[in-house]
Amino acid sequence: MAVSKKAVRDAIVDTARYIFARFGYRKTTMDAIARAARKGKSSVYYYFKNKEEIFLAVVNKEVGSVKEEIRNAIASTSDPKEKLTIYVLTRMRVLYRIAHFYSSFREEYLQEYDFIQRFREDLDRYETKIILDILRDGIKKKVFSISDPITAANSIVVALKGFEYYWGTEENITKLEKQTEDMLEMLYRGILKK
Amino acid sequence: MAVSKKAVRDAIVDTARYIFARFGYRKTTMDAIARAARKGKSSVYYYFKNKEEIFLAVVNKEVGSVKEEIRNAIASTSDPKEKLTIYVLTRMRVLYRIAHFYSSFREEYLQEYDFIQRFREDLDRYETKIILDILRDGIKKKVFSISDPITAANSIVVALKGFEYYWGTEENITKLEKQTEDMLEMLYRGILKK
DNA sequence: ATTTTGAACAAAAAACTATTTTGGTCGAAA
DNA sequence: TTTCGACCAAAATAGTTTTTTGTTCAAAAT
Numbered sequence: 167m168a169v170s171k172k173a174v175r176d177a178i179v180d181t182a183r184y185i186f187a188r189f190g191y192r193k194t195t196m197d198a199i200a201r202a203a204r205k206g207k208s209s210v211y212y213y214f215k216n217k218e219e220i221f222l223a224v225v226n227k228e229v230g231s232v233k234e235e236i237r238n239a240i241a242s243t244s245d246p247k248e249k250l251t252i253y254v255l256t257r258m259r260v261l262y263r264i265a266h267f268y269s270s271f272r273e274e275y276l277q278e279y280d281f282i283q284r285f286r287e288d289l290d291r292y293e294t295k296i297i298l299d300i301l302r303d304g305i306k307k308k309v310f311s312i313s314d315p316i317t318a319a320n321s322i323v324v325a326l327k328g329f330e331y332y333w334g335t336e337e338n339i340t341k342l343e344k345q346t347e348d349m350l351e352m353l354y355r356g357i358l359k360k
Numbered sequence: 361m362a363v364s365k366k367a368v369r370d371a372i373v374d375t376a377r378y379i380f381a382r383f384g385y386r387k388t389t390m391d392a393i394a395r396a397a398r399k400g401k402s403s404v405y406y407y408f409k410n411k412e413e414i415f416l417a418v419v420n421k422e423v424g425s426v427k428e429e430i431r432n433a434i435a436s437t438s439d440p441k442e443k444l445t446i447y448v449l450t451r452m453r454v455l456y457r458i459a460h461f462y463s464s465f466r467e468e469y470l471q472e473y474d475f476i477q478r479f480r481e482d483l484d485r486y487e488t489k490i491i492l493d494i495l496r497d498g499i500k501k502k503v504f505s506i507s508d509p510i511t512a513a514n515s516i517v518v519a520l521k522g523f524e525y526y527w528g529t530e531e532n533i534t535k536l537e538k539q540t541e542d543m544l545e546m547l548y549r550g551i552l553k554k
Numbered sequence: 555a556t557t558t559t560g561a562a563c564a565a566a567a568a569a570c571t572a573t574t575t576t577g578g579t580c581g582a583a584a
Numbered sequence: 585t586t587t588c589g590a591c592c593a594a595a596a597t598a599g600t601t602t603t604t605t606g607t608t609c610a611a612a613a614t
Contacts, residue, residue: 171585196577206588211578247552275469301551311553314542318551321543328521348508349515356550357495357512358441359505365556390606400559405607 175213178203179223186224190270191279218281225285232260233292240296246304251350253296254322258329258346265333272334293326294319325349369407372397373417380418384464385473412475419479426454427486434490440498445544447490448516452523452540459527466528487520488513519543 181202185194196217200207214220239256240249265272298319304310312318329342336342375396379388390411394401408414433450434443459466492513498504506512523536530536 174586195575197575207577208579208589209587212586212588215578217577304551308553310551311549312551317542318546320539321546324522324526324539324543325519326522327525328518330525331521332518345514345518348511349519352512352515352547352550354550354552355505356546356548356552357498357504357506358548358550359502360554368557389604391604401606402560402608403558406557409607411606 171213175223178205178210178213179220179227182220183224183228186221187268188270190274191221192274193270222281228264229285229289232264232289235260236296240300246300246307246309247354250297250300250304251347253300254326254350255343255346257293257326258342259339261330262333262339262342290323294323297322322353325353365407369417372399372404372407373414373421376414377418377422380415381462382464384468385415386468387464416475422458423479423483426458426483429454430490434494440494440501440503441548444491444494444498445541447494448520448544449537449540451487451520452536453533455524456527456533456536484517488517491516516547519547 178199182194182199185198185202189198194217196210197207199220200210203210210220214223236253236256240253243249243252298315301310301312301315301319305312305315329346332342332345372393376388376393379392379396383392388411390404391401393414394404397404404414408417430447430450434447437443437446492509495504495506495509495513499506499509523540526536526539
């Protein structure tokens with residue numbers, strides 16, 4: 167056992183990631199994955215039950231990376247306002263980058279696969295929880311004034327979803343970053359006169 | 361000329377609306393439209409150049425109705441805050457209703473048709489303008505305090521887009537209404553402590 | 555003059571068939 | 585324990601025929 171089973175599995179996941187990104191789910195073949203991983207096709211089946219399991223592994227790892235990247239970004243400060251800003255901006259950039267990396271999926275009928283739906287819901291819950299934590303911390307530290315943090319967190323998640331539409335069309339991220347900062351400013355100050 | 365040419369045209373548009381809603385764009389046939397309008401297939405061509413022109417007429421009328429419904433709704437008050445609330449809630453309800461009426465389009469690959477894209481952009485500009493007008497009026501009336509109303513209007517449009525995602529999945533509108541009101545509350549007050 | 559329609563036709567979609575590719579299995583070899 | 589060639593059924597693709605559909609047009613009806 168020169169290399170561990172897990173190491174080979176991980177290597178396959180890493181190469182599969184590029185194949186999936188370039189060809190989408192449907193047009194990616196097991197043979198292509200195997201060849202890219204310098205393995206026989208049936209060897210791949212020694213590590214994975216089927217195609218869906220490979221894809222799930224890819225997505226799982228991707229989600230893990232996203233969460234870690236965001237976690238690292240918001241760890242840089244303890245100021246709630248700053249933390250929320252960094253969270254929202256990082257989230258926007260990371261998801262924009264991923265949407266462009268997996269660009270081939272745009273022309274695929276994604277809603278067919280219901281495990282995608284489940285991942286979205288999972289990510290939504292994760293987002294809501296992070297935001298909620300930041301909001302609660304901000305309330306405790308007397309930075310935020312929010313009567314119902316859970317509701318507020320949900321609203322922020324919904325509002326951030328609005329950017330999704332532009333990931334496909336908008337080619338340069340600068341505008342989106344500006345737009346994100348603008349929305350945050352509004353969120354902080356509100357628009358009502360005191 | 362018992363009935364005007366325009367009247368017949370309008371009647372065809374009205375019946376075509378239901379056919380398109382039930383079958384989507386691609387699966388709607390000229391023959392089906394003609395039969396539903398109690399006309400020979402070639403008679404329809406006396407009123408419309410082709411299939412796309414009929415569909416465009418349907419969409420145009422729909423957009424007109426939406427705009428009118430919203431215009432009527434926000435005419436009920438002159439208070440800026442109330443007006444913005446009514447606008448956002450009405451918009452949510454109207455678009456939710458339309459998304460459900462044209463439900464067959466969900467399984468159609470809509471992005472193929474670029475005239476749909478143009479309608480979205482048109483509606484976006486319309487929305488931005490309405491919101492901007494309300495914001496400016498609110499500033500003048502010392503109800504709102506906004507440094508850059510154009511930017512704020514854009515941000516609100518983006519945030520409202522977030523609801524779009526739920527039109528397909530969410531079956532009862534009550535949750536969405538509640539969610540909309542929550543988001544508005546946050547928009548008004550902001551979350552920062554003064 | 556305006557409106558309607560049946561007949562006709564090219565283009566597109568659908569149905570069908572033959573062929574190839576692909577996901578997945580298994581037993582043997584390394 | 586890991587790799588892989590051989591194999592198979594199912595699915596995708598390519599190729600062909602048949603049917604449907606969008607559009608035109610000249611003639612008939614109003």
